[in-house]
Amino acid sequence: MERFTISLDEALANGFDHLIRARGYTSRSEAVRDLIRKEIEGDRLSQGEAPHCVATLSYVYNHHERRLAERLTTSQHHAHDMVVSSTHVHLDHEQCLETLFLKGATHLVRAFAEQTCAERGVRHGALNLIPVELNEAEHQHVHVSPRT
Structure with a gap:
């Protein structure tokens, strides 16, 4: 597992925390992983790289x-x-x-x-x-x- 740090302003962090609680996530890490997966797969689909x-x-x-x-x-x-x-x-x-x-x-x-x-x-x-x-x-x- 690779770790990285991200900095968010307070309003964005609060909005993200509200979003992940509403969606039932127990951690920011899992929410960020899902967002990244969604973007990567969406990009693969739009580029025709998902046969x-x-x-x-x-x-x-x-x-x-x-x-x-x-x-x-x-x-x-x-x-x-x-x-x-x-x-x-x-x-x-x-x-x-x-x-x-x-x-x-x-x-x-x-x-x-x-x-x-x-x-x-x-x-x-x-x-x-x-x-x-x-x-x-x-x-x-x-x-x-x-x-x-």
């Missing part, structure tokens, strides 16, 4: 929209190697929230998410990507591990 990922894609849609549910399901079946799981929630008599758990090549996951969110009747789409490394396992399958 593989796990992700969630959440979106709201009106299930009364003509054939939309069928189109979404068909799209998920075509991407069966990428779509690990889905969760479907009925928000009211018309609106549904769906969250898909995805894994695969980052550019393909992004393309699938963009295609899904572009479907007429889909609203409020949000993609959360987490870069991973692929590790060949001894038992004929691949493990995925967060990068940092």
Whole structure:
């Protein structure tokens, strides 16, 4: 473990302490580590240096929209190697929230998410990507591990 010192003015330090308490951190160190991880991985994603990922894609849609549910399901079946799981929630008599758990090549996951969110009747789409490394396992399958 490497240590470094950082100096903050009192207002910034107080604001940071308030933030980390609100988020449930027990130490400044763990909060700073998480902030650094988030920035490093965000930079890797934006630079195209994260070839593989796990992700969630959440979106709201009106299930009364003509054939939309069928189109979404068909799209998920075509991407069966990428779509690990889905969760479907009925928000009211018309609106549904769906969250898909995805894994695969980052550019393909992004393309699938963009295609899904572009479907007429889909609203409020949000993609959360987490870069991973692929590790060949001894038992004929691949493990995925967060990068940092």
